[in-house]
Amino acid sequence: MSINNVTINAPATESAHGPAPRRYVRKTQMRIVLHQLSKNKGAMVGLFIILAIVLVAIFADVLFDYDRDVVGIHISQKLLRPSWAHPFGTDDLGRDIFIRVLYGSRYSVSVGVVATIIGLGIGVVLGAIAGYYCGLAEDIIMRFNDILSAVPSILMGIVIVSAMGATTFNLMLAIGITSVPQFVRITRASVLTVRNQEYIEALHAAGISEARIIAFHVLPNCLSPIIVQATLRIASAIIAASSLSFLGLGVPAPAPEWGSMLSLGRQYVRTASYLTIFPGLAILVTVLAFNLLGDGLRDAIDPKLKK
Amino acid sequence: METMKSLHDPVLEVEDLSVQFVTEDETVNAVNHISFKLRKGRTLGFVGETGAGKTTTALALLRLVPNPGKVESKRIEVCGREVSAMTARQLEKYRGDDIAMIFQDPMTALNPVFTVGQQIADSILLHQDVTYGEAMKKAEEMLELVGIPASRQAEYPHQFSGGMKQRVVIAIALACNPEVMIADEPTTALDVTIQAQVLNLMKKLRDDRRMSMIMITHNLGIIADICDEVAVMYAGRIVETGTLVEVFNHTKHPYTEGLFNSLPNILNRTAKLKPIPGLMPDPSNLPVGCAFAPRCRYAGPDCTCAQPKAHWFSDTHTVACAAYERVGFTIDRPEKK
Amino acid sequence: MEKNVSNTILEVKDLKKHFKTSRGMLHAVDGVSFSIEYGKTLGIVGESGCGKTTLGRTILRLVEPTSGGIMLEGRDITKLNLRDMKKVRKDIQIIFQDPFSSLDPRNTISQALTEVVKVNKIRSGKQEIKDRVLQLMETVGLAERLINTYPHELDGGRRQRIGIARALAMEPKFIVCDEPVSALDVSIQAQILNLLQELQETLGLSYIFITHDLAVVNHFADVIAVMYLGQIVEKAPTEELFAHPLHPYTQALLSAIPIPEILVERPRILLRGEITSPINPKDECRFGNRCFHDCKECRGSNPVLREVSPDHFVACCKV
Numbered sequence A: 001m002s003i004n005n006v007t008i009n010a011p012a013t014e015s016a017h018g019p020a021p022r023r024y025v026r027k028t029q030m031r032i033v034l035h036q037l038s039k040n041k042g043a044m045v046g047l048f049i050i051l052a053i054v055l056v057a058i059f060a061d062v063l064f065d066y067d068r069d070v071v072g073i074h075i076s077q078k079l080l081r082p083s084w085a086h087p088f089g090t091d092d093l094g095r096d097i098f099i100r101v102l103y104g105s106r107y108s109v110s111v112g113v114v115a116t117i118i119g120l121g122i123g124v125v126l127g128a129i130a131g132y133y134c135g136l137a138e139d140i141i142m143r144f145n146d147i148l149s150a151v152p153s154i155l156m157g158i159v160i161v162s163a164m165g166a167t168t169f170n171l172m173l174a175i176g177i178t179s180v181p182q183f184v185r186i187t188r189a190s191v192l193t194v195r196n197q198e199y200i201e202a203l204h205a206a207g208i209s210e211a212r213i214i215a216f217h218v219l220p221n222c223l224s225p226i227i228v229q230a231t232l233r234i235a236s237a238i239i240a241a242s243s244l245s246f247l248g249l250g251v252p253a254p255a256p257e258w259g260s261m262l263s264l265g266r267q268y269v270r271t272a273s274y275l276t277i278f279p280g281l282a283i284l285v286t287v288l289a290f291n292l293l294g295d296g297l298r299d300a301i302d303p304k305l306k307k
Numbered sequence B: 001m002e003t004m005k006s007l008h009d010p011v012l013e014v015e016d017l018s019v020q021f022v023t024e025d026e027t028v029n030a031v032n033h034i035s036f037k038l039r040k041g042r043t044l045g046f047v048g049e050t051g052a053g054k055t056t057t058a059l060a061l062l063r064l065v066p067n068p069g070k071v072e073s074k075r076i077e078v079c080g081r082e083v084s085a086m087t088a089r090q091l092e093k094y095r096g097d098d099i100a101m102i103f104q105d106p107m108t109a110l111n112p113v114f115t116v117g118q119q120i121a122d123s124i125l126l127h128q129d130v131t132y133g134e135a136m137k138k139a140e141e142m143l144e145l146v147g148i149p150a151s152r153q154a155e156y157p158h159q160f161s162g163g164m165k166q167r168v169v170i171a172i173a174l175a176c177n178p179e180v181m182i183a184d185e186p187t188t189a190l191d192v193t194i195q196a197q198v199l200n201l202m203k204k205l206r207d208d209r210r211m212s213m214i215m216i217t218h219n220l221g222i223i224a225d226i227c228d229e230v231a232v233m234y235a236g237r238i239v240e241t242g243t244l245v246e247v248f249n250h251t252k253h254p255y256t257e258g259l260f261n262s263l264p265n266i267l268n269r270t271a272k273l274k275p276i277p278g279l280m281p282d283p284s285n286l287p288v289g290c291a292f293a294p295r296c297r298y299a300g301p302d303c304t305c306a307q308p309k310a311h312w313f314s315d316t317h318t319v320a321c322a323a324y325e326r327v328g329f330t331i332d333r334p335e336k337k
Numbered sequence C: 001m002e003k004n005v006s007n008t009i010l011e012v013k014d015l016k017k018h019f020k021t022s023r024g025m026l027h028a029v030d031g032v033s034f035s036i037e038y039g040k041t042l043g044i045v046g047e048s049g050c051g052k053t054t055l056g057r058t059i060l061r062l063v064e065p066t067s068g069g070i071m072l073e074g075r076d077i078t079k080l081n082l083r084d085m086k087k088v089r090k091d092i093q094i095i096f097q098d099p100f101s102s103l104d105p106r107n108t109i110s111q112a113l114t115e116v117v118k119v120n121k122i123r124s125g126k127q128e129i130k131d132r133v134l135q136l137m138e139t140v141g142l143a144e145r146l147i148n149t150y151p152h153e154l155d156g157g158r159r160q161r162i163g164i165a166r167a168l169a170m171e172p173k174f175i176v177c178d179e180p181v182s183a184l185d186v187s188i189q190a191q192i193l194n195l196l197q198e199l200q201e202t203l204g205l206s207y208i209f210i211t212h213d214l215a216v217v218n219h220f221a222d223v224i225a226v227m228y229l230g231q232i233v234e235k236a237p238t239e240e241l242f243a244h245p246l247h248p249y250t251q252a253l254l255s256a257i258p259i260p261e262i263l264v265e266r267p268r269i270l271l272r273g274e275i276t277s278p279i280n281p282k283d284e285c286r287f288g289n290r291c292f293h294d295c296k297e298c299r300g301s302n303p304v305l306r307e308v309s310p311d312h313f314v315a316c317c318k319v
Helices: A029-038 A041-063 A066-070 A097-132 A136-150 A153-164 A168-178 A180-195 A198-205 A210-246 A258-268 A274-306 B002-008 B054-061 B088-097 B116-127 B132-145 B150-154 B162-174 B192-209 B220-226 B244-249 B254-262 C052-059 C082-089 C109-119 C126-139 C156-168 C186-203 C214-220 C238-243 C248-256
Strands: B010-022 B027-039 B043-047 B069-072 B075-078 B099-102 B180-184 B212-217 B229-234 B237-243 B310-312 B318-320 C008-021 C024-037 C041-045 C067-072 C092-095 C174-178 C206-211 C223-228 C231-237 C306-309 C312-314
Touching: A029 A041, A029 A274, A041 A097, A041 A274, A066 A097, A097 A136, A097 A168, A097 A180, A097 A210, A097 A258, A097 A274, A136 A180, A153 A168, A153 A210, A168 A180, A168 A210, A180 A210, A198 A210, A198 C092, A210 A258, A210 A274, A258 A274, B010 B054, B010 B212, B027 B054, B027 B212, B027 B229, B027 B237, B043 B054, B043 B220, B054 B075, B054 B180, B054 B212, B088 B099, B088 B116, B099 B162, B116 B132, B116 B150, B116 B162, B132 B150, B132 B162, B162 B192, B192 B220, B192 C248, B212 B220, B220 B244, B229 B244, B229 B254, B237 B244, B237 B254, B254 C186, C008 C052, C008 C206, C024 C041, C024 C052, C024 C206, C024 C223, C024 C231, C041 C052, C041 C214, C052 C092, C052 C174, C052 C206, C082 C092, C092 C156, C109 C126, C109 C156, C126 C156, C156 C186, C186 C206, C186 C214, C206 C214, C214 C238, C223 C238, C223 C248, C231 C238, C231 C248
Parallel strands: B043 B212, B043 B229, B099 B180, B180 B212, C041 C206, C041 C223, C092 C174, C174 C206
Antiparallel strands: B010 B027, B010 B069, B010 B075, B229 B237, B237 B318, B310 B318, C008 C024, C008 C067, C223 C231, C231 C312, C306 C312
């Protein structure tokens, strides 16, 4: 009765029919997505800009001396117009805007990434629980989520930062928490879809345990929309960080956060508009780059999902 | 004599039709140089497996091949007019007036936010110079015609069952009295008993209106039930075509034989199934010779070097198989009376 | 149906599965009983919505039954706890209808089969597991070179072979085949049917074969049960059922099969209407409103399944 050593004379499907057709070339999903992505010009531009910004952010300390170049006051050189020596000009304390903008990428990128990771971590866990186990757990999580998303995110950020103090980490935490509802919703939706797929039932029938199914089969199949969402969230986190800093609730002065630079330049907007134009452009370009990449990722992943 | 002549005039004539889908990565040859004719009041069945090019052929007749499809043909003539030369305005009139299509899935073919009456009336309004009231009245008549009480015209598609929806789809297709009706797997999504109802309805409507019909299906049983002529498709080509009797009882092509052999025979339950080994070739990577040769029991070296030429067994029965160049070649399937 | 108990691998007694819906209780499976002998195939035929798929899932307890018994080799598995059930799962397996959605798109053939063999401790040791996977692939006719391919790179027939290999990995005695060929093309369908038949002969498997295709079930099953709205309306050995269909629904089903031969006009029974809703059914013949007999008796009560000739059961008041 056992199937040991039984070889059925299977119909000769797999032999002697010429070379394997082309589609049997091994293709992982990852490779397909990357290939699709590489064909999308917008996404590639976005990716290139992001890489450049990240490189600048990493090596900012090597390139510039924080105390001298970034926060050091040189009154003699205050409010200079853009020139070869100071491509973006200097501010009212004589600090070079170009260097400050480059250095500011550190804050924006790190706040964007860390805040998104915080939101992602909390959101995915809650979303997966809500999606996989229906009933009371789902109700509690989703109602809590509804309440959280009913509060305007900037207001929530203000409340958290002013209650806990204006430090960079609190800023990350505040922005992270405001992005939780989105991650909960998107994770729950995709877990719900995947959970009802026949292969999950097949795995149950094959005696695979629940925990294993969630960790190795449900979540990996939900990853794509979550990754796309995360990329887009980084962009909005950067905007949120700048807004809070603009209001004086973010990265404390004199750190060259783009939002606080905008805030400082506000009073000179008529006479020295370059004080606001360049930090503003930096925010715009960074956010645009993440959005381009996120949209590209979505397009690259989607046709695969439809298949 | 006049009527005799019109009986034999083809309402639809296709010569050398090819459809390719060209993308950066590959070129999919969905339909390759096919030619066929459909005479008035006759039903032509296209039979073949998934990916054989049946649906693409139908879409090409309606000029509805989706991007990035490229259609090439010497001639696609419907009711004496060349389809490939039509302007957008003409096409709109042509679809519906001359030719109409019934799709496979009635669940998605109807718009969920309009009542079925409105949907039928819409298609009438588009093609005929009538008022909305007249169109609605005609729509009710159409519903009665397909066996749905006219009173249900104000209901939405979700209030209908699958079989009823397919009847509504048929009513929309027939609303403008087309000369040719294309039915693409019209009963695949339906249950057997409902399938019988819908097929009966289609047969009756076809006979009453002396319509010509193209029936696309993978089910040889439906072909036997409803068609006069059959075209067997494989990898984008017609490999065998003839009248129903010729193809079913005097089968000549090895692929057609293989199809019959792989079906469980309901009249002889112990007969062993003889599947066709292997798979249909990748349509983006077709062989130079006969596409069926790698799976064919009778294939010889003569099959792989060039496309097989057509062999005529009667005025209507054509087979594309190189094995018939060999003297005395026959396939194993016995001829039937 | 007094059969020698030792001959019976599976016996289902008055199995019911009701779902709660917003419009009332949905009687998906409503009092189904049958038994299957070792090495035999029971075909379950019916149209969509008749509860045949739920029945298959319930037998594996992928869906918990509302009431009734499922006796596997004399042991009622509806009463087992999760851990004991896990052991029993090795004996009963399932092959799914849709080879495109029943495989995890992120797992290669090798990963999918290895996981089942490993987790269920069918084999241990890296090499042994790998040998087992290769052996399974050979059993179902998959070439070794495909071991690292993903499901989306394969056609429906090959995917279904993976599904079969996954079921066989547990060394089951009994397999529920839920429309295993209805998503496949005819030429591939025959390959899979032949494979299933050969496996049955060599491994002595018993099958429940769920399908809507009467031609396939006629070819494949030893005994056929016809289901309508959650209940079996007729059950008989295949040849008997096709030769002497007694229930009006069976008669209509048989007459509606399109036969791929040119035949002299054959009488066709066209039924009125369509299958009614299985929500809160009344106590009357469930087929009554589509039946061509139109008798009064079945308006009063739902006819029960009774034996009219040896092994031939029908639920109809006209018989």
